[in-house]
Amino acid sequence: MIKLGLLLTNQYRLLSVAAILDVFETVNKLYTQDGHPAPFQIDLFCSEDSLLNKAGSYFYGYQPLSIGAPSKQDLILVPSFINEDIKHAIAENYPAVSWLNQQYKEGAELASFCTGAFLLGATGLLNGKIATTHIDACAEFANAFPEVRLQADKTVTQDGRLYTSGGATSSFHLMLHLIQINCGNPTAIRIAKLFAIDMDRHTQTYFNTFQISRKHNDDLVAMAQQKIETGYHNAGTIEEMIKDIPASRRNIVRRFKQVTGITLIEYLQQTRIEAAKKLLEQTAEQMTEVIYKSGYNDPKAFRKVFRKSVGMTPSEYRDKFYLGTRA
Structure with a gap:
């Protein structure tokens, strides 16, 4: 069984977390309906202990765990942020940076969705590796992490044990990729049909909206x-x-x-x-x-x-x- 840890960060985007749980719970359900053991053991981890008792941090059927508790995950998923002030969001979740580094050191695969790539970028693990994020956040990402080989047009990237996805619905393409790797192509196709996901979309460039901030003093x-x-x-x-x-x-x-x-x-x-x-x-x-x-x-x-x-x-x-x- 694959130990899948979903990281609940400060300022996580609820839709991102809900989509991840829905897809991977559906995979488990398909397996059990076919008489096979569920492939994923899903656990939720809070980026800091204060979230354990915070309203809204609980999901039906799950008791969130502390990243301070001993654990060794096979695959860790980092959802998107709701906070548009990404620097502040990273600072709020800094305890998770060392945890992600330690889990990776012990063999875990790490996958970020949309702007969750900023937290993955803060670990330094993406330096020299390819990555993507929400198309409208790419300029800020490139400025924050110049050593990362950003591929702004890509829907999904994989570099070794590190995965990233573009914005919003691109998250589903990364989940399909992870399911294909861990469960095989037939299961990935079944999930694509159930969630009406176009499996052949590999670019997000056409979703870009050109906008340059006027918040400067020049x-x-x-x-x-x-x-x-x-x-x-x-x-x-x-x-x-x-x-x-x-x-x-x-x-x-x-x-x-x-x-x-x-x-x-x-x-x-x-x-x-x-x-x-x-x-x-x-x-x-x-x-x-x-x-x-x-x-x-x-x-x-x-x-x-x-x-x-x-x-x-x-x-x-x-x-x-x-x-x-x-x-």
């Missing part, structure tokens, strides 16, 4: 952001957009990258692509109009940038996300 950078966001639809150069900013091009280029983490050109491209995505999602306009209104005058260049950024062609994106009536 007025020149804020001015450049504003000019790009209001003038992106004009097929002009970045030099034309920032010509009225009272700073040299070299200075604003350097400051913009330092504050936002990306270049002015990248900011303009991503702003245009985000505008195109909205047009493809919300209107039935011809592709030539979408291209023009997004600030491009070269369809070939537009399609190349769109595919690189989104992971699919503009037509494929519209087919996937447009819910209106076609003209």
Whole structure:
């Protein structure tokens, strides 16, 4: 029997924990219905003892355990965080970092779901290894853990005994992967059918929403952001957009990258692509109009940038996300 430990952190996302329990309990149920022993012994562990008596930390049929109690797990799952202040969430759960390291040292496999990758990253175990997380948290993750080989487009990653998944429904793909490894492909397929999971989704790029924080104190950078966001639809150069900013091009280029983490050109491209995505999602306009209104005058260049950024062609994106009536 595989000893599966689910870590209840401070600020865990209830949906993440509930989904994990539902899937692995269903696997156990399928086995027992077929007359076989359940493959997983599921235990819940609290990242600190104060959670043991905290309202909401209990799940039907489970008595959460302390990570301070002697235990040796085969597989440990780290759910997503609800707290958007990830640094604060990590600090609140720091006692779990040494526990995860010790469990890994003793042979456990570790798997994080969505932003749970930040806690796994804090262990240092991902340094030099591949990982993913929620697509919208990738920039923050890369900044916090520069030694991790982040693969932002991936739904699931595995590097040795370390596993990570992208955002939200990508968690189900990681669970399927773990079930396939531990229980075989037939069981994974049965679970995929029961939970209506598309087994062939390997990328999460098209779920990305481009957003750069304005919570900084650089007025020149804020001015450049504003000019790009209001003038992106004009097929002009970045030099034309920032010509009225009272700073040299070299200075604003350097400051913009330092504050936002990306270049002015990248900011303009991503702003245009985000505008195109909205047009493809919300209107039935011809592709030539979408291209023009997004600030491009070269369809070939537009399609190349769109595919690189989104992971699919503009037509494929519209087919996937447009819910209106076609003209």
